[in-house]
Amino acid sequence: MRIILFTGKGGVGKTTVAAATGIKSSQLGYKTLIISTDPAHSLSDSFQKELKPYPTKVMENLYAMEVNVEYELERHWNTIKDYLTVFFKSQGIDDVVAEELAIFPGFDELASLLHLLNYYEREMFDVIILDCAPTGETLRLLSVPEVAKWYMNRFFGIEKKVLKLVKPIAEPLINVPLPSEEVLNKIQELYIKMSKLKEILESEITSVRIVMNPERMVIRESERAFTYLNLFGYRVDCIIVNKIFPREAGDYFTKWFELQERYLEEIKNRFPLPIFKIPFKSTEIVGEKLYELADELYGGEDPTKVFYSEKPMKIEKEGDLFILVIKAPFVSKKELKLLKRGEELIIIAGQWKRIVFLPQSLALKEPVEAKFNNGELRIYFR
Numbered sequence: 001m002r003i004i005l006f007t008g009k010g011g012v013g014k015t016t017v018a019a020a021t022g023i024k025s026s027q028l029g030y031k032t033l034i035i036s037t038d039p040a041h042s043l044s045d046s047f048q049k050e051l052k053p054y055p056t057k058v059m060e061n062l063y064a065m066e067v068n069v070e071y072e073l074e075r076h077w078n079t080i081k082d083y084l085t086v087f088f089k090s091q092g093i094d095d096v097v098a099e100e101l102a103i104f105p106g107f108d109e110l111a112s113l114l115h116l117l118n119y120y121e122r123e124m125f126d127v128i129i130l131d132c133a134p135t136g137e138t139l140r141l142l143s144v145p146e147v148a149k150w151y152m153n154r155f156f157g158i159e160k161k162v163l164k165l166v167k168p169i170a171e172p173l174i175n176v177p178l179p180s181e182e183v184l185n186k187i188q189e190l191y192i193k194m195s196k197l198k199e200i201l202e203s204e205i206t207s208v209r210i211v212m213n214p215e216r217m218v219i220r221e222s223e224r225a226f227t228y229l230n231l232f233g234y235r236v237d238c239i240i241v242n243k244i245f246p247r248e249a250g251d252y253f254t255k256w257f258e259l260q261e262r263y264l265e266e267i268k269n270r271f272p273l274p275i276f277k278i279p280f281k282s283t284e285i286v287g288e289k290l291y292e293l294a295d296e297l298y299g300g301e302d303p304t305k306v307f308y309s310e311k312p313m314k315i316e317k318e319g320d321l322f323i324l325v326i327k328a329p330f331v332s333k334k335e336l337k338l339l340k341r342g343e344e345l346i347i348i349a350g351q352w353k354r355i356v357f358l359p360q361s362l363a364l365k366e367p368v369e370a371k372f373n374n375g376e377l378r379i380y381f382r
């Protein structure tokens with residue numbers, strides 16, 4: 001079983017690449033499902049076929065579905081939402097605001113993850129591909145299991161049995177509506193599912209692939225995503241750079257070639273992973289074109305392969321020091337130079353250069369020391 005998530009800024013080509021990956025995967029004989037959450041239904045457009053909110057056959061071995069968020073919300077969340085609304089109102093919060101607050105952050109995305117879990121557990125497919133929402137949303141989505149834990153512990157950190165006993169006595173005294181058994185059951189059910197999801201998403205069967213274009217803003221957003229994905233413990237196994245202008249594009253694009261070349265170099269410095277490139281095609285990539293892309297993409301390799309399995313970066317804590325641990329097998333400390341520029345850390349060691357986008361927890365601190373250990377560079381922040 002293999003799970004592949006595609007993320008990236010809006011419009012970079014996530015849906016296109018997810019569809020092409022699915023085609024190749026199914027051609028290699030893997031029974032493949034593509035799940036899309038995009039409310040614009042662009043997966044239907046890509047395949048030029050109407051898709052349903054359940055697996056719809058596209059071709060031999062290939063199935064695709066588009067998640068219907070309203071329906072999912074109704075199905076999984078209504079009981080809890082009703083309770084939360086009452087709770088927030090009891091705290092003197094305005095009706096409309098209470099309704100808003102009661103919507104779990106990232107629920108729409110969670111719906112597609114719940115489908116993923118469902119099809120994973122039923123073992124119906126060899127490969128499941130998730131065409132995710134734009135980067136920021138995906139990060140929120142992947143932190144949902146963490147957020148759920150927070151809710152469970154802080155908000156509902158009360159034993160169900162105890163709650164049943166104290167509810168009739170406590171409720172009038174503290175003037176706070178306590179959740180009913182039905183609500184608690186529902187929350188518990190969701191919580192268990194999210195814990196399972198987290199386990200699957202962090203395991204080695206899951207890879208995240210970042211799709212980007214050689215453009216400044218896109219690279220910035222992708223870097224941020226890359227850093228946070230690493231921190232959350234998800235494995236990014238390759239980068240896909242889409243929409244690269246081919247030389248045949250002609251003189252009009254001369255400036256673009258140079259610019260894109262510079263950005264491609266920057267991408268190499270910032271993402272220490274396998275990088276696959278896709279040229280800007282002469283028309284949009286739908287129908288037949290999608291099959292061509294399926295053949296080109298991944299340089300002829302099996303698209304379900306794990307292209308990279310190391311975790312290139314993590315953060316540890318020792319006393320009041322934060323340590324950024326980076327894989328840097330060829331570096332020696334003698335020639336090391338560290339430069340911190342706002343949210344960026346630039347590491348230069350001879351020919352080797354890496355630019356790391358720092359998470360909030362480190363961006364406000366200063367690097368005070370660096371050490372080498374088994375091909376790992378440990379940078380201490382205070």
Ligand SMILES: Nc1ncnc2c1ncn2[C@@H]1O[C@H](COP(=O)(O)OP(=O)(O)O)[C@@H](O)[C@H]1O
Nearest residue numbers: 010011012013014015016243279280281284285
């Ligand atoms: N390499 C490419 N060359 C030409 N058009 C492309 C290429 N990649 C994607 N497109 C087109 O760009 C548009 C956006 O792509 P899409 O995959 O929907 O992006 P996303 O899912 O990231 O929002 C679509 O019309 C698609 O056909």
Ligand SMILES: [Mg+2]
Nearest residue numbers: 014015038042
């Ligand atoms: Mg899309």
